[in-house]
Amino acid sequence: MLDIIRDTIESIQPVPPLRLQNAQAHLDSLTKPPGSLGLLEEMAKKYSAIRDTDHPCINKKSVIVFAADHGVTEEGISAYPAEVTPQMVQNFLNGGAAINVLARQQNADVLVVDIGVNHRFTPHPDLLDRKIAFGTRNMAKESAMTRAEAEESITIGIQMAAQLAESGVDLLATGEMGIGNTTASSAIFSVLGGLSVAEVTGRGTGIDDKTLTRKISVIQHALEKHSPDPDDPIDILTKVGGFEIGGIMGLLLGAAAKNIPVVIDGLISSAGASLAIKLNPSVKDYIFPSHRSVEPGQEVFFNLIEAPPLFDLKMRLGEGTGAVLAFGLIDAAVKIYSEMATFQSAGISDRAQA
Amino acid sequence: MLDIIRDTIESIQPVPPLRLQNAQAHLDSLTKPPGSLGLLEEMAKKYSAIRDTDHPCINKKSVIVFAADHGVTEEGISAYPAEVTPQMVQNFLNGGAAINVLARQQNADVLVVDIGVNHRFTPHPDLLDRKIAFGTRNMAKESAMTRAEAEESITIGIQMAAQLAESGVDLLATGEMGIGNTTASSAIFSVLGGLSVAEVTGRGTGIDDKTLTRKISVIQHALEKHSPDPDDPIDILTKVGGFEIGGIMGLLLGAAAKNIPVVIDGLISSAGASLAIKLNPSVKDYIFPSHRSVEPGQEVFFNLIEAPPLFDLKMRLGEGTGAVLAFGLIDAAVKIYSEMATFQSAGISDRAQA
Numbered sequence: 001m002l003d004i005i006r007d008t009i010e011s012i013q014p015v016p017p018l019r020l021q022n023a024q025a026h027l028d029s030l031t032k033p034p035g036s037l038g039l040l041e042e043m044a045k046k047y048s049a050i051r052d053t054d055h056p057c058i059n060k061k062s063v064i065v066f067a068a069d070h071g072v073t074e075e076g077i078s079a080y081p082a083e084v085t086p087q088m089v090q091n092f093l094n095g096g097a098a099i100n101v102l103a104r105q106q107n108a109d110v111l112v113v114d115i116g117v118n119h120r121f122t123p124h125p126d127l128l129d130r131k132i133a134f135g136t137r138n139m140a141k142e143s144a145m146t147r148a149e150a151e152e153s154i155t156i157g158i159q160m161a162a163q164l165a166e167s168g169v170d171l172l173a174t175g176e177m178g179i180g181n182t183t184a185s186s187a188i189f190s191v192l193g194g195l196s197v198a199e200v201t202g203r204g205t206g207i208d209d210k211t212l213t214r215k216i217s218v219i220q221h222a223l224e225k226h227s228p229d230p231d232d233p234i235d236i237l238t239k240v241g242g243f244e245i246g247g248i249m250g251l252l253l254g255a256a257a258k259n260i261p262v263v264i265d266g267l268i269s270s271a272g273a274s275l276a277i278k279l280n281p282s283v284k285d286y287i288f289p290s291h292r293s294v295e296p297g298q299e300v301f302f303n304l305i306e307a308p309p310l311f312d313l314k315m316r317l318g319e320g321t322g323a324v325l326a327f328g329l330i331d332a333a334v335k336i337y338s339e340m341a342t343f344q345s346a347g348i349s350d351r352a353q354a
Numbered sequence: 355m356l357d358i359i360r361d362t363i364e365s366i367q368p369v370p371p372l373r374l375q376n377a378q379a380h381l382d383s384l385t386k387p388p389g390s391l392g393l394l395e396e397m398a399k400k401y402s403a404i405r406d407t408d409h410p411c412i413n414k415k416s417v418i419v420f421a422a423d424h425g426v427t428e429e430g431i432s433a434y435p436a437e438v439t440p441q442m443v444q445n446f447l448n449g450g451a452a453i454n455v456l457a458r459q460q461n462a463d464v465l466v467v468d469i470g471v472n473h474r475f476t477p478h479p480d481l482l483d484r485k486i487a488f489g490t491r492n493m494a495k496e497s498a499m500t501r502a503e504a505e506e507s508i509t510i511g512i513q514m515a516a517q518l519a520e521s522g523v524d525l526l527a528t529g530e531m532g533i534g535n536t537t538a539s540s541a542i543f544s545v546l547g548g549l550s551v552a553e554v555t556g557r558g559t560g561i562d563d564k565t566l567t568r569k570i571s572v573i574q575h576a577l578e579k580h581s582p583d584p585d586d587p588i589d590i591l592t593k594v595g596g597f598e599i600g601g602i603m604g605l606l607l608g609a610a611a612k613n614i615p616v617v618i619d620g621l622i623s624s625a626g627a628s629l630a631i632k633l634n635p636s637v638k639d640y641i642f643p644s645h646r647s648v649e650p651g652q653e654v655f656f657n658l659i660e661a662p663p664l665f666d667l668k669m670r671l672g673e674g675t676g677a678v679l680a681f682g683l684i685d686a687a688v689k690i691y692s693e694m695a696t697f698q699s700a701g702i703s704d705r706a707q708a
Binding site: 331 | 384387388393433448450452456560648671682685699702
């Protein structure tokens with residue numbers, strides 16, 4: 001394993017329980033029945049404990065959209081042609097995609113990382129060129145990438161987290177674009193969850209029954225051919241993953257090492273998060289789930305983090321859209337923590353007097 | 355029935371299906387797989403159809419917090435003393451309550467209506483004095499209000515909706531404050547849902563087992579004593595309701611008549627909404643559910659509107675907090691509708707070419 005990956009994994013510490021207790025005590029002093037804001041209070045507590053502050057405030061928010069292509073698309077497992085990956089990257093750069101609209105609403109930056117798209121892009125200020133290759137290889141025929149490439153993708157994510165920490169970011173979201181990447185993610189969840197491929201595989205961007213059957217069969221074949229080691233997340237990434245999934249893994253490791261909370265989007269982000277958690281379970285302390293996607297494989301992630309999604313809007317778009325929607329809820333939670341009056345300051349009778 | 359109430363009920367029209375179809379056609383032209391934004395698309399469609407515009411935009415948002423006291427509190431059914439109602443109203447006016455924090459985050463106004471609080475307030479620009487009485491009567495002993503008072507509370511809501519329409523509001527939320535009002539709401543849901551009191555009664559602000567047993571018994575006794583007519587929403591409001599619940603009913607009737615969408619908060623708002631829907635089922639076309647509260651009675655409302663809540667954050671605070679959180683999601687949905695690129699404008703391959 002590359003030194004940067006090993007050092008980062010080793011530097012991640014659990015969030016101290018005392019910080020969580022202190023945050024809870026503050027929340028209980030606010031003018032509301034204890035616990036009556038439910039998961040908003042849980043989010044506020046977690047955020048302020050991660051950031052180790054009594055005055056949490058979210059100023060700088062960014063969503064990192066890792067884009068990459070997948071060799072397995074030549075098996076005909078997607079509703080859209082592979083050229084949609086670079087076309088959508090261009091759409092992100094032009095500000096016309098769903099993630100741009102939602103990020104603007106949340107006053108968040110969108111940073112697009114070409115970590116392996118099958119296209120040469122014209123340079124753009126919002127596009128980071130960290131291309132490893134012009135897409136992965138076809139997992140149905142060979143390993144999706146080499147172990148060196150897998151480690152390179154993780155390293156890119158770690159380096160980005162370090163740069164973002166340097167720039168003073170308060171909250172991150174994971175996003176991705178890559179035609180074929182629900183196939184890679186379902187393969188990962190089958191291995192991590194010890195579940196059949198049929199149980200964890202969904203319709204992605206909207207494939208028909210025949211294509212779904214083929215998708216399941218292609219994943220089954222790839223898993224039988226390569227036998228990824230369930231206890232070696234980098235082996236899983238290497239054999240059936242994607243460059244964007246490695247980037248997400250690395251971003252989470254790097255962010256946890258720098259005490260930066262990260263919101264996890266849908267299936268693909270959850271796959272990257274699950275692999276990162278397997279490398280160090282304390283990563284869980286730094287991540288916020290967002291939505292429950294329509295894709296069934298994501299259940300493996302929720303089981304792993306032992307936390308429910310914040311909402312279920314039947315979304316299945318990816319890009320980071322669910323995670324950025326959750327920015328609004330986390331920001332609300334943090335403002336509750338920082339801005340509400342206490343029973344004492346407002347002169348309100350507490351239940352003890354009832 | 356007062357003319358203003360009858361006229362308003364009669365003037366509410368269903369939202370024309372053609373408007374919904376046109377909105378769906380626009381959503382399907384945007385750069386995302388059809389339907390992949392799930393309920394966000396449903397919200398965008400509903401909002402633009404209500405407002406009858408191809409360019410929906412939410413500028414002016416308000417949450418209307420109806421505050422009133424409840425005579426039934428003398429039965430000892432709440433975790434907090436009744437004087438908390440005026441204390442919390444003062445907290446709203448000082449900007450220190452949860453609803454203030456969340457409304458500021460959403461750039462929404464908070465308008466507090468004293469529709470029946472047991473306190474004389476000093477005038478304040480954000481407080482509307484529409485006091486009907488210093489609280490309802492104790493439903494355990496007599497009807498909570500007279501039918502004339504019930505109609506007055508509904509009229510106040512209708513008049514407020516008209517004023518807000520005049521001021522150019524784009525989106526409303528219902529909120530409330532009133533120690534004892536989960537007791538009134540549970541009674542309403544027992545009648546409307548044809549369910550036992552135990553099935554629809556929860557712990558409100560956090561009562562213990564003994565108080566919960568008493569609360570259920572008090573409601574059962576009141577329903578047996580008064581036998582509200584399940585087919586006469588105003589009779590239900592009169593006998594076991596609250597002034598704030600009548601205000602919410604009226605606000606919804608008035609808003610629907612003026613094509614203004616309203617977001618419904620938790621248990622108490624859902625009780626008011628359910629009664630309004632019973633007066634004219636087309637009210638459903640103008641309301642957005644927000645969160646699933648911890649209170650069990652709210653299920654009757656979700657069954658009535660045949661729509662799921664947007665999120666379940668285990669909240670049970672009221673004030674309008676869940677509804678105002680939903681403002682962010684509805685605004686996101688509307689921005690998706692108005693700001694995203696189309697496949698054609700972005701030059702992206704549609705699935706037909708796959």
